[in-house]
Amino acid sequence: MNVDLETARIKSLPDDAFYIADFITEEEEQVLLQKVTAAHFRWTQLSNRRLQTWPSALSKSNALISSPLPSWLVAPVVSRFESLGIFADAPHKTPNHVLVNEYRPGQGIMPHEDGAAYYPLVATVSLGAPIVLDLYQKGQDRGSEDGRPQCRILQERRSLLVTTKKIYTDYLHGIAEVTTDEGLGPGSICNWDLLREQDRYRCGWSERETRISLTYRDVLKVAKVGNTMRYISGR
Numbered sequence: 001m002n003v004d005l006e007t008a009r010i011k012s013l014p015d016d017a018f019y020i021a022d023f024i025t026e027e028e029e030q031v032l033l034q035k036v037t038a039a040h041f042r043w044t045q046l047s048n049r050r051l052q053t054w055p056s057a058l059s060k061s062n063a064l065i066s067s068p069l070p071s072w073l074v075a076p077v078v079s080r081f082e083s084l085g086i087f088a089d090a091p092h093k094t095p096n097h098v099l100v101n102e103y104r105p106g107q108g109i110m111p112h113e114d115g116a117a118y119y120p121l122v123a124t125v126s127l128g129a130p131i132v133l134d135l136y137q138k139g140q141d142r143g144s145e146d147g148r149p150q151c152r153i154l155q156e157r158r159s160l161l162v163t164t165k166k167i168y169t170d171y172l173h174g175i176a177e178v179t180t181d182e183g184l185g186p187g188s189i190c191n192w193d194l195l196r197e198q199d200r201y202r203c204g205w206s207e208r209e210t211r212i213s214l215t216y217r218d219v220l221k222v223a224k225v226g227n228t229m230r231y232i233s234g235r
Helices: 026-038 077-084 225-232
Strands: 017-020 050-054 063-065 097-103 109-112 121-127 131-137 151-155 160-164 171-175 180-182 205-207 211-217 221-223
Touching: 017 151, 026 121, 026 211, 077 211
Parallel strands: 063 221
Antiparallel strands: 017 160, 050 097, 097 211, 109 171, 121 160, 121 211, 131 151, 131 171, 180 205
């Protein structure tokens, strides 16, 4: 991959958001999907999706017990983060936490923020199928008067989306619980010019299929093994 991060900037958004359509290859995508499937024992069933947490969930005090990520979540993704300098300003200089979300057709997540437990940067790799991410400015989480989001980002399979700064701190993000993403086009999708398959979406809609996301973050508070019980108890 030979990409300058600046060329991946979503220019219609305030502050920093970047989109790389071909972040991983088709072969790498298949390997990652196989690894996710093999880790079936790690799934937690939520009301509207399934979730895997790596290397572990955060404690009550939002601390992460120090533990390495599994190798399949590191190569090739994290090495490419390093070459692009994505986490260069983060406290640990690299992600230490990954959420694996599965969204089936009709599933989604309400507008929300990731909160203060993390350095304000999220790097999301999409697998399996495209999906639309909706952005809502805080205090206006229903978007405009007719309920539409302020911004929409189409995340293609094998793509990377990086959001940071004001996009992280001043906006909520969510995924609509629909079976078809509609209203797609250059006037509604803010990363349209960066898409790999614009022609596929010129019809204005995309039928949902099962999509897996790998969401990489840097947890600010990391507990060493000797301090584990103190952090788990929340003291």
